[in-house]
Amino acid sequence: MAGDSAGISGGSKLVVRRDPKVFRNGPFLIGFTTSFRMGQLLAHAFKPPPVPKRRGALERYLVVEFVDALRDALSERGWARTQNGREEGGLFLVGVSGRLFRIDSDYQVGESRDGFDAVGCGSEAARGALFATSHFKPKARVRLALQAAERCSAGVRGPFLVLSA
DSSP states (O other): OEEOOEEEETTTEEEEOSSOSEEEETTEEEEEOSOHHHHHHHHHTOOOOOOOOSTTOHHHHIIIIIHHHHHHHHHHTTOOEEETTEEEOOOEEEEETTEEEEEOTTOOEEOOTTSOOOOSTTHHHHHHHHHHTTTSOHHHHHHHHHHHHHHHOTTOOSOOEEOOO
16 A cells, blocks of 8 residues: 655645555555545554454455544544535555455445545546556555556645555
């Protein structure tokens, strides 16, 4: 999993941040967009329940136990919002047990059939690069995806951080 260092606000304010958009939280690799505050809570306040060892239980675990703990952590610290009677969080990726999941702002859990995903303002360019480089080694592939996103999006900047499972 990899991330850039851009923090953007209002589409025209850009700050290259020191705090990472990708990190480890227990057995999870997490990469976020939406808000650095949300990312800080995911890194420092969110305590995910233990991952089940039973084969086939991971999806249910993420949809129920993981998301319930996530909602509690974000709500307790004032991040989760209620709009039109629906609670919303933010958008991020979760890598665990060799799989990659996307948690959307409505807390749905998704997994791409492609085996890769990207979030944030450079995600389309990054996904295109990931698709086109399936024969590359993983680190080279994600670095190229970030370079493509930086080239095609005003809101993506290095330095890039790449973490391995």
